[in-house]
Amino acid sequence: MPETREITLGEAVREALVEEMRRDSRVFICGEDIAEAGTVFKVLGGLVDEFGPERVLDTPISEAGFTGMAVGAAMTGMRPVVDIMFGDFSTLVMDQMVNQAAKVHYMSGGRWKVPMVMRATLGATRRSGAQHSQSLHAWFCHVPGLKVVLPATPYDAKGLMKTAIRDDNPVVFFEDKMMYRLKGPVPAEEYTIPFGVADVKREGTDVTIVATSSMVQVALGAAKLLEADGISAEVIDPRTLWPLDEKTLVESAKKTSRVIVVDEGYGRYGATAEIASAITEGAFFDLEAPVKRIGAMHVPIPFSPPLEDATVPNEQAVVAAAKALLG
């Protein structure tokens, strides 16, 4: 019988990296304070001991520089994983990710490829202030040539990271920093999870809650509260925002005819808009009401705890939205 342990999301990411680095000597990881320190979130502890400083490469604080180097290393035969400590620092690597990594394959007529992974964190409520709390994944989803992954459980994190590393394209992988300690079952034996396949985290019949990353737990919590009120909520996690499994989302929408989309990125011009639009396009005539979008409040993320908490979608908001939808 296959063994399944409970491990944290951080451990799951770490395991995926370790396994892939053992399997493929071309895989290496670079970033700030990742070697001896094992990253500031302590996710990569011990990696340098096994793989040495050349494959667990501590860099200067030069996000654009080492991301650009990863592009070149990927083109020439390595499979780099770039560690961007806080997703907020994505701002510094947009040129290398968007004008270089994402376009090299196409611009070269398919002749060069860029098999690299950019790992970054997202999520607020850590009291880290406006420059260390953003969830900027929507930007990357907007860019052809990139794939965008947002795992929400240890199981997904491990399986998707392995797929990301084996993918021949640049993949942007966002980890919710508040979820690193979240525990969940992860099989001991090898597995991968394909991109573009949404996961129904909970089945239900009255309302569909599409949730990403940190918001999956919120959605599941809301679903429990709703259950107590006799409302059956289905929770679906797209897991990859690009490719996006529109089919599963649309089918669920057709079934429940009421949909909420929850994402920790800013609500405006964010991921929820695309997901809501895709569902509306596919299930318009089955919907009882417009898809309800819930994202972060459109403000720079405040430091003060009561304010910060107010900016992030929570269970109550999801419950209220569901009840409103159900009239």
Place this chain on the structure above:
Amino acid sequence: MPETREITLGEAVREALVEEMRRDSRVFICGEDIAEAGTVFKVLGGLVDEFGPERVLDTPISEAGFTGMAVGAAMTGMRPVVDIMFGDFSTLVMDQMVNQAAKVHYMSGGRWKVPMVMRATLGATRRSGAQHSQSLHAWFCHVPGLKVVLPATPYDAKGLMKTAIRDDNPVVFFEDKMMYRLKGPVPAEEYTIPFGVADVKREGTDVTIVATSSMVQVALGAAKLLEADGISAEVIDPRTLWPLDEKTLVESAKKTSRVIVVDEGYGRYGATAEIASAITEGAFFDLEAPVKRIGAMHVPIPFSPPLEDATVPNEQAVVAAAKALLG
């Protein structure tokens, strides 16, 4: 009787800058090749003669650097206009625009402000390749603290630029580089256009076409073609994507009950998703069909002319969409 001339969109931008620089000595403009060369698009020709090299400041090729300097200059009492030659180079200034300019006011509890304008170009079909043809405005719309302006006529360009310069917040102003020679009536006397007010470019009753920037001309062209087929299309230009005049869009949607949104940015996770979602939320029960989104094809923009042309929304696509909606 007020005099109205026909001038080009490029001239309109130039006039706005000249008038504001005359009016307010704190306004200056900086960027690459803007002084003697008057920008590569020749929009700022002669400005340096009137205002001198200190107010029409040629910079090194350091987009991040001079954008950051503009933030500091704005905070301390100047009103900088930053010229980002191609909007594709936005990738280089995201940290300064997003983590600095957009957040300074909020993070300082409202005590510092950043009255600056970032001008950039957008638009494809100039045979400029994948790194000089993108329309990346959706990224900025996603960021609280920024305002985003996309003028589509000389009249709008002038009036909105003047408003942008007088605004006390960082404003991102996108000019379609293929539209610089587009002519239109512009009054000789002073005027400004408020942000957040959509403009109905053409009234109609059967279908609403919401179009931005370069796509306004495409929408108007499509509306003409549709008219020939007895279909009355209303064309609305939001003009500013943030603030967004949802009210006008929703009202039109309620009137026509069929909506198309056309934008030259990538279709996925782009501006059309937000606009479509906002309209759907406001007019769901009046819509006969889901809002149809039309954006650039989700590929890096190819150089080859027949391929490039295929990636950009055109009149035929809009006409076809309208007929399908009415069909």
Place this chain on the structure above:
Amino acid sequence: MAIAVDRLQTAPEAEIDQWLRMYRRMLMIRLFEEQVNDLYTRALMPGLAHLYIGEEAVAVGVCEALRSDDYITSTHRGHGHCLAKGARLDRMFAELLGKEAGYCKGKGGSMHIADPDTGNLGANAIVGGSAGIATGAALTAKRMKTGRVAVCFFGDGAMGQGLLYEVMNMASLWKLPVIYVCENNLYGEYTSNVETLAGDMLTRAAGFAIRGESVDGQDVRKVHAAATQIVERVRAGAGPAFLVCNTYRFMGHHVGDVNREYYRSKQEEQLWKTERDPIKLLGDWLGAQNLTDRARLEQLRIEVKSEVEQAVQFALAAPYPGPDKVDQDVYA
């Protein structure tokens, strides 16, 4: 040094006041930071903070050379800069606790303290992120002929950020009154800069035709002497300057960084703490020169300690911003 001694002979009273003022300011920063650590340990502070303990001579030596209307930009390790530039203890604490009475109404937090009244353009949680802002402030000063200078504080880690070189180039071309002050405390987070810095920092500045010098950042008199000369030169129109202050943070990268032996030894820390404490060094010198006595310094400590305590009490008792405040101040 030579300068300081000279001045002592000509204007001893004013000089002594200045030394004592700097001593007091360093002490204020030290006790503030100790209090912050205490708040963290007692779980009274949200989030983390990066303490300036051990580096006080840099902020104080430099800011003492500035006019009150001169500009500074600061970093994630910014409390010292803010206080040295004249920030009040109570509003600092209040900000760190996310209270409405804070400098940023609680919206900024430890890494974003900003204050127009003291010329503080803001701390910055993006390493190197304020280099453009400081340089732009210098552009304003030059254009508006205000005679102000701007000081950009940053850590050795920021030498890894390309933005710094972009703005150094422009500052040099346009002779802007900006001073880049690198606080070289040997580490960026948990990584020694031996691993992250190729070549020599002063040569980097020289590559942009910027005059650079380095100074013992634990000796506030030396920092102040160097800064005074530089500020004078820069204010007079000589163009930007680069000053490396060699220093050390006595504590962890942030308050939660307690076990540090995997990246630096206890001996190393001990050596700096006992031999190179900027406050002790100045106190000892003042004593040795007979410019003050232990009692006076002790008295200062008691005063400052009580100020700090009052301030923290104020902040602890202060209210959080009301929920309606969350979406204010997004747009001006």
Place this chain on the structure above:
Amino acid sequence: MAIAVDRLQTAPEAEIDQWLRMYRRMLMIRLFEEQVNDLYTRALMPGLAHLYIGEEAVAVGVCEALRSDDYITSTHRGHGHCLAKGARLDRMFAELLGKEAGYCKGKGGSMHIADPDTGNLGANAIVGGSAGIATGAALTAKRMKTGRVAVCFFGDGAMGQGLLYEVMNMASLWKLPVIYVCENNLYGEYTSNVETLAGDMLTRAAGFAIRGESVDGQDVRKVHAAATQIVERVRAGAGPAFLVCNTYRFMGHHVGDVNREYYRSKQEEQLWKTERDPIKLLGDWLGAQNLTDRARLEQLRIEVKSEVEQAVQFALAAPYPGPDKVDQDVYA
């Protein structure tokens, strides 16, 4: 210089072949670019192109010092680099015309020519944008012990981009086999670099402990001699190098930049064209040394001219990619 002369005495035949090969390659670039200009003028080419005319000695002198499996990255002004590294004329023209037979199936265009077969990691339309890519390729070479080196070509304008300094620092720290070749043609677009470059370029590299040198970029023998030494050193593991080639573009920033007097004088251009033409300089030297005669060079010109003509005819006749190709190659 000394080296070249020495070698001539020991291995004159091989040396002569090499000079003639470089002469021919420079000529090929020249005639290619003239043809591009002609295509533009006759409205047969979509978009614009940035011609390399006048700078041929840089690409040819450097690439002649490389192995065919060494890497290069190129710029918006990239045709010369691609051809010098071994690209075929017909596929180059085809790419510039957006044809399926082009190096990138028409998807890249003039500013994005790339070719794994010749180690060409790609031209880049982002100024300085390829600095990371070249440095990363050098990282691979070092890790995989392939013995390859990577050459990053860029213009003087790219000295304004912070990315360059970020990667120089890492290349130096990790002793990567990368050579940064700055083509200093005195202008970035329509702006003289006197206005945009503070300080001295070699000192900038020195700031990252990177050995730098500058060379007359119009003298292909000097470029080649310098590059040969550098490549040897870098390949042997000495770490990165920086080479400034002083050169000049004879034509406009791009094919449409015809009236240039507002940013540089006709005299200046004339002087470079008549006195500092790299092809003429090499031809004259070969003649003066009696290593070849005018007829041989004339013969070469006729050969190359006909190759170029055949290539352009091929490209003009070649089909565009079919519409189904537009969304292929987005993902691997």
